[in-house]
Amino acid sequence: MKKVTQFFWFCSGANFNLLKKAPTDGNKYFGIGGTIFFTGLLATISAGYALMTVFQSIWYAIGFGIIWGLMIFNLDRFIVSSMRKRAKSWSEWKMAIPRLIMAIILALVISKPLELKIFEREINRKLDEKKSEMIAQSKESLKNGFTEIDALEGQKDSLRSELRNAVGYRDRLQQEYDYERFGTKTDGTSGIIGLGSNAKKKEQQLDAAQQNLDLLNQTYQEKIDLLEQEIQRYVALREAEFTKIQPNIDGFDGMAARIDALSVLTQESQAMKMANLMIILLFVAVETAPIFVKLISLRGPYDDLLDLAEKGVEVYANEQTVKLVKQSEWRQRAFSG
Known part of the structure; x- marks a missing residue:
């Protein structure tokens, strides 16, 4: 327990020898040192998580x-240890303002990575939504950049449309031929059963339409196959371009992206x-607690002993200065005489 106490005294920046002479102040500096130590520990965890998202390496x-x-x-220890309890409280507060500002800045820096860790699941969902949106935008952009695919698809659809029209024309002639043979009366048939002159004429038209359809099927299918090959080539090029972009989208989970996602989440909810x-206020309270403890606590024996020790050094320094000046003056007189 003694070593733990001395360790936290060290963390508070207090002088061991003086604190031993002022045991009533020991608990106060024990608490201040503990706050500083655990703030540093939280800063280590916070920075470790933040740097893990940057380097993707646990050792780094x-x-x-x-x-x-x-x-x-070390910075917290210096801030707290540099504060002194004086007789005038206003002067203490005035000297503490820069230290409080620095403590608040440190609290904000420490808290941010831990906020990201606390809301990690919600942030991951928001990042997945953003990635899906980026994928859709990238594909749409690439689609606009490969207009040749749409043009080739248009040509292919045009050829297929002509084939459908030829099939439809053949089927219509087939129907008229059947009506003519079986005596079904329509605007284009005679209504007489049998293979008469009209039926033979319809049969000739049907044969010609079938021959034309067979020729179109052979010719257009070759063209469609060539168009399909060209389309597949452009699709492969487009997929290759997307493959180059995809790692950047998949890697969209760095510190800046997570902070932005957290900002969006706090606006939505x-x-x-x-x-x-x-969470931010909690870290600000923890970081500024040692400073406020020093400000609001009464002046104790440790502060008196510290002032006495500093005064002793000041008096000794003044004595040595006067002594050196006198010795210098004596040597100057002896040299000149």
């Missing part, structure tokens, strides 16, 4: 996360907005 994330956490820990705000 751990290494840089520890460095970042130590930097935040009032509950998420309030939850996000509460």
